[in-house]
Each structure stands twice: as C-alpha cells, then as structure tokens.
Amino acid sequence: MSQSSSPGPGGPQEIPVVVLAGFLGSGKTTLLNHLLHRSGGTRIGAVVNDFGAIEIDAMAVAGALGDSTVSLGNGCLCCAVDAGELDVYLERLADPATGIDVIVIEASGLAEPQELVRMVLASENPRVVYGGLVEVVDAAEFLDTRQRHPEIDRHLAIADLVVVNKVDRAEDGERVLALVRSLSEGAAVVAATYGRVDPAFLFDCRPTEERIGQLSFDDLHRTDDLHGKDGADPHGGDDATVGQGADARGECGDTHEDPLGHLHTAYDSVAFVSDLPMNPRRLLDFLDSRSDGLYRIKGYVDFGPHDTRNRYAVHAVGRFLRFYPEPWAPGDEPRLTQLVLIGTGIDAAALTKELEACKDDSPHADEHSMWGVLRYVPDKEQETGEPDPSYDTP
Numbered sequence: 001m002s003q004s005s006s007p008g009p010g011g012p013q014e015i016p017v018v019v020l021a022g023f024l025g026s027g028k029t030t031l032l033n034h035l036l037h038r039s040g041g042t043r044i045g046a047v048v049n050d051f052g053a054i055e056i057d058a059m060a061v062a063g064a065l066g067d068s069t070v071s072l073g074n075g076c077l078c079c080a081v082d083a084g085e086l087d088v089y090l091e092r093l094a095d096p097a098t099g100i101d102v103i104v105i106e107a108s109g110l111a112e113p114q115e116l117v118r119m120v121l122a123s124e125n126p127r128v129v130y131g132g133l134v135e136v137v138d139a140a141e142f143l144d145t146r147q148r149h150p151e152i153d154r155h156l157a158i159a160d161l162v163v164v165n166k167v168d169r170a171e172d173g174e175r176v177l178a179l180v181r182s183l184s185e186g187a188a189v190v191a192a193t194y195g196r197v198d199p200a201f202l203f204d205c206r207p208t209e210e211r212i213g214q215l216s217f218d219d220l221h222r223t224d225d226l227h228g229k230d231g232a233d234p235h236g237g238d239d240a241t242v243g244q245g246a247d248a249r250g251e252c253g254d255t256h257e258d259p260l261g262h263l264h265t266a267y268d269s270v271a272f273v274s275d276l277p278m279n280p281r282r283l284l285d286f287l288d289s290r291s292d293g294l295y296r297i298k299g300y301v302d303f304g305p306h307d308t309r310n311r312y313a314v315h316a317v318g319r320f321l322r323f324y325p326e327p328w329a330p331g332d333e334p335r336l337t338q339l340v341l342i343g344t345g346i347d348a349a350a351l352t353k354e355l356e357a358c359k360d361d362s363p364h365a366d367e368h369s370m371w372g373v374l375r376y377v378p379d380k381e382q383e384t385g386e387p388d389p390s391y392d393t394p
C-alpha cells in the first residue's frame with residue numbers, strides 16, 4: 001500500500017504513516033497487535049488513540065510485547081488533538097534514532113478518518129509521508145452498524161485497504177464482502193479473522209533478520225535524551241500517556257467546522273476504576289442486562305479471591321461478550337478493575353452506580369462463582385490458533 005522507508009532523492013528517509021480506522025470493536029487493536037508480532041524486521045511505531053478516559057487499547061498493545069512503542073492520544077484524536085500536536089508525536093517516533101520504519105495510527109472507533117488523514121498530510125515533518133488509510137469492518141455487525149451510521153460509507157469510499165474482519169462470526173460473509181467491495185471502489189478488500197492480514201498489504205516489510213523486536217519506551221526515552229528532552233509527554237502524563245482529558249464528547253468542540261457529521265457526537269463514554277475486586281456473578285448480571293445503546297465495553301477486571309492468578313480482559317461489542325484471562329504481571333502493581341463503556345443514550349451516573357454495586361471485598365470466593373464468566377472465555381487455541389499455556393482455569 002505504501003512506500004516504506006524509502007530514502008528520498010538525496011533527502012531523509014521517509015516514514016510512511018498508516019491510519020488504521022474502523023467502527024467501535026471492529027478489531028483494530030487486534031490487527032495492530034498482529035502487525036506488531038508479524039512484521040518481521042520492520043519496526044513499527046504506534047500512536048494509539050482511545051475514545052474513553054482509560055487507555056485500554058494502549059495497555060493491550062503494550063501488553064502484547066511487554067514494552068512496545070506506544071504513543072497515545074485520548075478523546076477522539078481527530079477532534080482532541082490538532083495537526084500540530086499530532087506532529088509532536090510523529091516527530092518523536094520518526095526521529096532517525098528510533099529506527100522506526102513505519103508508523104501506524106490506530107484511531108478510536110469513533111474517529112473521523114478523513115480528519116486524521118488530513119492531519120497526517122498537514123505534517124510539517126519532512127520525514128513523514130502519508131502511507132494510506134486502512135478501514136477495519138466487523139463483518140458480523142456491519143449491516144446493523146451501517147444502518148445506524150450511514151457515514152460509514154463515506155469512510156469506506158476513501159480507504160486504500162479494507163479489512164473485512166470477523167468473517168468467522170458473520171452469518172453471510174460473502175454478502176458483506178460484496179457490499180464492502182461496492183462501497184470501497186479502488187481499495188483492496190481482504191477478508192480476515194483476528195486481523196490476520198499479511199503486513200505486506202500495509203507496508204513494505206524488511207526481512208526478519210534485519211531487526212529483532214520492537215522499540216521499548218526506554219528506547220524512546222533514550223531518543224529524547226539525545227535531544228535534551230525530558231521524555232515526558234507533552235500533556236504531562238506518564239510513559240504510556242500522551243493525550244488529554246477524559247470527556248471525549250466535550251472535546252469535540254471548536255477545532256472543527258462540522259463536528260456534527262462525526263460519529264462520536266452521538267456517543268458518550270464512562271470510565272470506571274476500582275481497587276476493590278468485582279464480584280463475578282454481579283458483574284455478569286450487569287453485562288447480561290446491558291442495553292443495546294451500550295455498544296462497547298472494554299477493560300480489565302480483578303475478580304480478587306475468585307481468581308487470584310489472572311486478571312480478565314473483557315470485551316463487549318454489540319451483543320458479543322468475551323473474557324480473556326491473563327496472568328497478573330509480577331510485582332507490586334495495584335490490582336485494579338478498569339473499564340470503559342461507550343454507547344448512545346447511556347446514563348453515566350446509573351451505570352457507575354450499577355458497577356459500584358458489583359464491588360466485593362469479601363476475602364473468600366463462593367463456590368462456582370466464576371462459572372458464568374468462564375462461559376465467555378473462548379478456547380484460545382480455537383480462536384487464535386495459539387495455545388495459551390500461561391492460563392490455568394481457576
């Protein structure tokens with residue numbers, strides 16, 4: 001799709017910036033993680049942008065490699081950050097000392113791709129070149145999503161590559177593929193499960209032996225040191241936080257002429273953090289009774305004594321619900337539940353109250369309490385083709 005890291009005529013090496021967009025829960029983070037794992041010798045820099053106040057996507061991406069190249073925005077990047085600010089992040093990643101070959105910007109699920117493309121094109125960094133727009137489509141939800149949000153057609157029309165993801169869940173994948181093809185004339189359209197596309201669709205790949213591993217945050221800090229910067233993000237966050245305040249809806253303000261045409265004007269997000277464990281039965285009751293407007297939930301759950309070894313990544317997309325246990329990181333990090341809920345017509349105060357009621361500080365687990373949750377844990381081998389030896393059923 002893009003011309004990766006080609007030195008210009010006598011000029012600096014150019015770094016393609018690929019914009020990765022797609023509606024809430026379509027599989028952008030899954031695809032980005034796939035690229036990070038399967039890009040061979042190509043070193044990827046990532047700008048990950050979450051709609052909600054807690055940067056769940058960044059945790060998922062960083063978590064995949066332990067310590068990867070992640071720079072973040074919060075709120076919808078297309079409205080929360082202007083082109084100049086994005087340039088600060090791009091400049092950091094495109095610095096020759098980082099050795100990055102390609103930058104992927106993962107947009108929030110409600111971002112306006114055209115705005116992001118415009119921002120990349122407006123970059124004043126001579127090393128940065130626009131590398132194309134990839135739109136991820138959830139094949140199982142596409143027909144419903146398109147009905148609710150006709151703007152999606154416009155997004156597909158400007159894409160360079162459309163990944164029709166989750167074909168394993170789609171009732172009529174062929175119909176969705178044909179429809180997407182008709183809407184994205186001129187773009188390559190590929191079907192995928194779990195975002196498994198050949199990275200060569202997105203950028204030219206280096207042979208594996210040229211590079212090993214991704215950059216770490218430490219690498220980035222070293223780069224900053226070279227330039228006498230303090231390595232802190234421009235908004236004063238920590239390592240994993242380059243972004244702004246929480247209320248994405250409120251941020252979509254005067255920086256744009258027509259924010260009403262943006263998907264996110266109709267959506268609200270709620271962030272919930274608890275240092276007390278959650279009761280599995282109560283949380284499951286909450287999830288089972290969620291309204292249709294509450295389209296997306298993501299985050300991590302601590303079930304305390306019900307499973308002391310693992311935290312549970314949780315994903316709800318429409319009526320789809322999954323829990324993914326993963327061992328807690330060793331060390332003294334506080335065990336938190338961190339959730340982001342995104343939807344239309346949602347009552348933030350009521351949802352927070354319901355989640356508060358799921359907290360449980362009892363030191364003992366009652367028998368079978370995890371059964372309901374475990375029903376939503378996929379067979380990892382079946383879903384990803386990779387067994388997960390690290391997880392023991394509680």
Ligand SMILES: Nc1nc2c(ncn2[C@@H]2O[C@H](COP(=O)(O)OP(=O)(O)OP(=O)(O)O)[C@@H](O)[C@H]2O)c(=O)[nH]1
Nearest residue numbers: 023024025026027028029030109165166193194315
């Ligand atoms: N069955 C199935 N599930 C998938 C596939 N790809 C992703 N998922 C699941 O879909 C859920 C959402 O995936 P993400 O990659 O987090 O989606 P996203 O587009 O980054 O989500 P937002 O950033 O919230 O918009 C997760 O539970 C994934 O494991 C797929 O091909 N098939």
